[in-house]
Amino acid sequence: MNIGVDAMGGDYAPQAAVLGAIEALGYIGNDTRITLFGDREKITEILRQEGSSADSFDIVHTSQVIEMGEHPAHAFTWKPDSSIVVGFQYLKAGKIDGFASAGSTGAMMVGSSMVIKQIEGIIRPAICTQIPTEDGGCSVLLDVGLNVDCKPDVLFQYGLIGSIYAQSILGLENPRVALMNIGQEAEKGNLAAKAAYETMDGTESFRFVGNVEAHHLFDKKIADVIVCDGFVGNVMIKQAEGFYSLMKQQGVTSPFIEALNYEEIGGTPVLGINSTVIIGHGHSSPKAIRNMILHTETAVKAGIVEKFKEAFK
Amino acid sequence: MNIGVDAMGGDYAPQAAVLGAIEALGYIGNDTRITLFGDREKITEILRQEGSSADSFDIVHTSQVIEMGEHPAHAFTWKPDSSIVVGFQYLKAGKIDGFASAGSTGAMMVGSSMVIKQIEGIIRPAICTQIPTEDGGCSVLLDVGLNVDCKPDVLFQYGLIGSIYAQSILGLENPRVALMNIGQEAEKGNLAAKAAYETMDGTESFRFVGNVEAHHLFDKKIADVIVCDGFVGNVMIKQAEGFYSLMKQQGVTSPFIEALNYEEIGGTPVLGINSTVIIGHGHSSPKAIRNMILHTETAVKAGIVEKFKEAFK
Secondary structure (H helix, E strand, O other): OEEEEEOOOOOOOOHHHHHHHHHHHOOOOOOOEEEEEEOHHHHHHHHHHOOOOHHHEEEEEOOEOOOOOOOHHHHHHHOOOEHHHHHHHHHHHOOOOEEEEOOOHHHHHHHHHHHHOEOOOOOOOEEEEEEEOOOOOEEEEEOOOOOOOOOHHHHHHHHHHHHHHHHHHOOOOOOEEEEEOOOOOOOOOOHHHHHHHHHHOOOOOOEEEEEEOHHHOOOOOOOOEEEOOHHHHHHHHHHHHHHHHHHHHOOOOOHHHHHOOHHHHOOEEEEOEOOEEEEOOOOOOHHHHHHHHHHHHHHHHOOHHHHHHHHOO | OEEEEEOOOOOOOOHHHHHHHHHHHOOOOOOOEEEEEEOHHHHHHHHHHOOOOHHHEEEEEOOEOOOOOOOHHHHHHHOOOEHHHHHHHHHHOOOOOEEEEOOOHHHHHHHHHHHHOEOOOOOOOEEEEEEEOOOOOEEEEEOOOOOOOOOHHHHHHHHHHHHHHHHHHHOOOOOEEEEEOOOOOOOOOOHHHHHHHHHHOOOOOOEEEEEEOHHHOOOOOOOOEEEOOHHHHHHHHHHHHHHHHHHHHOOOOOHHHHHOOHHHHOOEEEEOEOOEEEEOOOOOOHHHHHHHHHHHHHHHHOOHHHHHHHHOO
């Protein structure tokens, strides 16, 4: 397999991206190659400095970079030779099996929806994250920011998408799927949550266990997969990020607090599209990039895209 | 002034409620009396055990209790001699100046909306909470659960309500009001947030400072008052509660973590109704009850109800 990595993506690119790719070499399978998309001269210079052979990677030279402030859709048109645009072309052509970048989230979304496109039968793709739990494991939260106004049928599909992700990536046999809500009873919640509960209750598509309240976000008392709209999910992950920063700033630590570090999680997959795409955190360190690459490899190996296609046929 | 307290409200009532009221005696003003609503025999027995004089309180005997599992609106009709129903009658009649209970949240809501009623000009009342911040202070978050589907004009009013609350209770002169959102830019968010931003932008009713993201919930970098719908706000406070429990369970502590303890906050005021009503946490300890009573006294002293009436005239 061949994993494409945007060497120009992230606040500390290309340095952090290339260092992360070098780190990843020590972990990926023997039959996995990494293709770096970016400025060949800069990439090879970093590899030289690190004493890493340029032969360890495939390098695709690109002359442009989509900056964080740019309008994503416009940038996609105006910068055809940018690392992200070329990466998506390779992905679509099947020259790479997955693509990961810590660069412009917006551009990664545009590439996912316009170039790779959603799987037939899936109303809207989602992005998910792994939430660390008190037992040292994690649960899956989706959507965390792609669809901020979710209709009930979209939330229902997220239950199935999350279930397949938890089976394939976390190895859970029959994951418990819950709806994020403000009470346990069926009649609780806003209009969307109440209607979503009705569509999920009694489904055979996944193992629905009812509502979960946010004080159970960090334990596994109720659920392995938690479904919510992208507004609520995004607020939740940013609040967790706020806890983590504050605890670090105050010098308070624990294994759980460390697990909240985005570096450990290794990026946010775009689920429900025709290939494997992972979006890294803008502040990605080499370790975060390494984990983003490993996450991409795991998703490709698990054949998660094929599983979605099968489930939504 | 006279503060009414539901002696039968909360998981550990009447014991915890009466003990909390006794504790509060050491903190309230000389001209403040506390009226306890509940079973006179049980109340006086606890006072006797504690060596506290029954003369320290006004006691209104009630023979019924609304339980947590009961349908709030039905219970309000079926249990006319319950501590909550009688408390609201006293409040409406002006025999007490504020009413606080750690009992059935639903029944407290019913009393607030059906007996005390919202102030003319306010579309929907809200409940708010004080969020501890890293500087040892706090910010105000509303709504935290009363209105789960908020129209933009309701969110706008919450900006003004929160601003008046922060001025009156926290003593902030010109509080910064922000909209909880998933990005800083005006065009970010779900439909309600985008429309609310438009109504708030440029307002002279309060000092609107734009969007705030949830990683700033625990600092004061952006705002003193944070406005969101009741679904999002409820999820946020429950997530914070979950984080607090987990830290306690793992033996991790810090002044900030301690400040997340609901006992410190002393209840959630119902804002936008014609009198002062504070709802305590079901698990309230005596300390939490004490702080709930002090919070009620502060709100009455600050004349917050009159300020809302003036602002929405």
